[in-house]
Amino acid sequence: MATPATVPAPQRAPKGWKLPWWVEPTATVVALGSFGLYSIWEVFFHTTGRFGNYLSPFFSPDVTAWGIHVIPAVWVVWVPLLFRASCYYYRKEYYRGFFADPAACARPERSRVYRGETRFPLSLNNLHRFMLYLAIVVILFLWDDTVRAFIFPNGFGVGLGSLIMLGNVILLSYYTFSCHAFRHLVGGGLDCFTCRARAVTRYGLWSRVSAWNSHHGQWAWISMFGVWATDVYIRLLISGVLHDPRLI
Amino acid sequence: MAQPQTMDQAAAPEAGAQQATDMTLSVFRGDATAGEEREYRVPVGPGMVVLDAVHWLQANVDSTIACRWNCKAARCGSCSADINGHPGLMCKTRLDDFVGQVVHVRPMRTFPIIKDLVTDVSWNYKVAKQIQPFTPAQPAPFVMYQRDVDRGQEFRRCIECFLCQNVCHVLREHSGMDRYFGPRFMIKIAELEMHPMDTADRVDLLAGGGGLGFCNITKCCQEVCPEHIHITDNAIIPLKERTADRYWDPIRRLFRRRRTG
Amino acid sequence: METGMDSIERFEYDVLVLGAGGAGLRAAIGAAQDGVRVAVICKSLLGKAHTVMAEGGVAAAMGNVDPADGWQTHFYDTMRSGHFINNYRTAEIFAKEAPDRVFELESWGALFDRTPEGKIMQRPFGAHTFRRLCHVGDRTGLELIRTLQYKGIHCGIDIFQEVTTTRLLKDGERVAGAIGYERESGRFLLWRAKAVVLATGGWGKVYKVTSNSWESTGDGAAIAYRADAELQDMEMVQFHPTGMVWPPGVRGILVTEGVRGEGGILVNAEGRRFMQDYDPKRMELSSRDVVARSIHKEVQAGRGTPHGGAWLDITHRGAEFIRRKLPNMYDQFLHLADIDITKTKFEVAPTIHYTMGGVRADPETCATNVPGLFAAGEVACGLHGANRLGGNSLSDLLVFGRRAGEAAREYAMGLTVLPGVDDGEVRLEQERVLRPFAVEAGENPYQLHAELQQVMGEHAGIARDGASLQAGLDKIMALQERAGRIGVSGSRMYNPGWHTALDVGNMLLLCEAIFRGALAREESRGAQWRTDHPDELEDFGRINFVEYRDGDTMRLKTYPVSPMPPELAALFASDVAPGLATAPAVGPAAGGRE
Incomplete structure (x- = not known):
């Protein structure tokens, strides 16, 4: 017999600790719910998000500069809000977390009429691409804000706030340009990536966006917390609780 | 006599293996009209999968336990079931993932039951x-x-x-x-x-x-x-x-x- | 206990295809034209047949990668590997038609891996002179069956799923249909048909360590034999050199030859690349019989791995390459054996893979000696001789599946009336099939299956000798006795014990044929390695052994191997494969010959 009894069996890699099914939907509800409540407080109870050359993403573009002073953030936040609400990733999270449809895989559901996304209002999620177009416009404004965040009254400079805003806009860009609708737009809609000269370039773009897209969920969460953190930081500067350290 | 050693061993694969421990398998038994889970004790060797356990039951305890399978290598997609509430292939689900637990094996819930673990797909x-x-x-x-x-x-x-x-x-x-x-x-x-x-x-x-x-x-x-x-x-x-x-x-x-x- | 002799549902078709693997589906597609009514019987669900297990590729000499390749070279490789007891005409047709059959798959939606020029990619494989295997990673069989399945369901074919055929019905000499039962309910079904195509695959399940799936119990060969068809070259059973070894539950599961095709090397426990001692030219890519024997010899000499095999190592190709080209292998080892093949070598040992023998079939039409009965794929015999080349079985399915289907259609169109069915014969068969339910405290079918596998492993393994074979045959005959007393419990509804009881009867019959052939062939040739007759003998190279039924007794006779015409024989005059003389050596498999 060639088998010595002492040879051990291949060691099973320890299986990852499995969370109970309700953890994920609950976490979603807590995170999205508290962000929502914070947003309502931020949007409806503040008239400005500006601190010097910093501008909170909740208030960008700065409509007060265009003469609109009635709850200025409302004119702005509906774009990112609807972009995220119709986002393929957030849809998964809120259908699971808020609608329990399903709360987790293979969990029993309440019996009731289910129409998925075939009827109003959920069918409007099909308009996601238009929210993407608008979100790209907002991203352009945010980049503009970010550049300004490095220009202080005495010239170029770097404050902690500048870096926070830079980080935020990078995360938001990753989130926006890893969008499923964007992936479709740049090349996913093609059946052949070689059949026309331009298709080859679009293949390159599509591959890049596909790579980002596979982490779309992560970008969604990180960028949301990024916005939150940026806003909190600037709010604290405005209220005088914090002092912005100048690094350069 | 020259005897192929490789074959020899295969005839008694458990011989060189580590000592088997027992696990409890709770298998759905029934048909379209009625049914319930029934518990069985199964000896578990290294690397055993749920399908191995069901086969052991068929050969040693009750040859009427119905289950679909073909390749036992996750290629054919025949042995789908709900294992401890999670849909999975019986041939790819290792028993040592459930040490200390009862392993509940039920037919796929979405499709009508024919018998035991076999559903009408x-x-x-x-x-x-x-x-x-x-x-x-x-x-x-x-x-x-x-x-x-x-x-x-x-x-x-x-x-x-x-x-x-x-x-x-x-x-x-x-x-x-x-x-x-x-x-x-x-x-x-x-x-x-x-x-x-x-x-x-x-x-x-x-x-x-x-x-x-x-x-x-x-x-x-x-x-x-x-x-x-x-x-x-x-x-x-x-x-x-x-x-x-x-x-x-x-x-x-x-x-x-x-x-x- | 249920009897239900009275209930039997009857159907009428022109062509009845038994088996829904690659050959069966291709035959059905070929038959279903000109209003011919076709039914396919599958033992399991549609698309689950053993064809899905094929990994490496489809061999077809289209020369996409090595332009010097051509049908002559493919023919040459096939005959050489088969040690010249294959039917030359079968191999010739095969080599000529294989590329068209692959293109046909592409027309039906198959997506093969591509070359940089946008053609079908071809990979090197054991004992193929050129890079020849069209493939999709390591799941080519799945691609093939899925393509045929989705083509087939739109061809107006009736498909009976999870139905086992137990007997061919005859009207005099001629085939008249078949009888079987629905696994789900145990209900009997009867198909009257003008022609029947056997495409039921092999019988690898007669061995314990096998890469074959549950279905490979050889039902088709057994029922054909009972209907007086001739079984040929039954002693030729292929050991695939590389099956999984550890843990015990996965022992025998196939490790594709693609691992070696993509550069994997075999080493023994001492770290030596031992194939240089057995076939220094082709190394790991030698023919399967040679590699399997080499591993066996290493283990015998005490240079085996901890669980009695050899190490296979592909880590040098890099993780990304391995995951792209061999995704299933990567996954299979990770999940079932906790081994990451991109990081470490792994153990392999020979496993039963293919049965070269089967129902003797005509090269042109796949007709058997029973009028109206056609055979294609693994159940048929003629193409592979003493050893099958990797990748040849998938193209075999396509080439001869189509030929069998079309010949059956033409045969059926030539008959004006359906052959008659004898109700007495039907009743007898129903009684036979239900007999295990009537036996109280009978033999356990699973026990008998395990015992027959034990006998085959012990007496009909890689290395065989006369005395051991005789002892094995005696044991099988004793098991056949006991099989008459198999008893099962429960109802007829999806009863695995009952299904196994019937399978065991078929398997025992084929075991007997394997032993009889192996005893008669007193030489070593291809897959048959007789330690008491270690040489390949010219006399035996001129004959095929054939088993046939004489009442209840199995008899053996020989047929001469038909000699090649001069223009084909000329291909073997030089020691160099056709195409090689004009082209420089290409690919790792180049320059190969035995």
């Missing part, structure tokens, strides 16, 4: 017939590049285990079989739609009888797929976008009309 074959087959403009050989077949090849990894159909809540919880083809056939349609040589159009089918709108992209199909196909991200969502091109995008429609008109 014939609905899937009826759906398959409703999808227009591959329709090339000219016969092969084709000139196609790897980048053009990559997407289709991912979908063609499907082993038709129907675990995605089983876990899909539209079919499982809402009996949506009259409205929605299910994830398996979404990737089938995606494969055909993204084939560079295909000339047929299945977008209207998707928006209509295919029931793409019933999917709310909660991704359980993608989570259970034993072939790790990105069902939602690479097939269903791109198909939703293609449907949106046609039904939800007036700007694009305007462009298309101008181009063709």
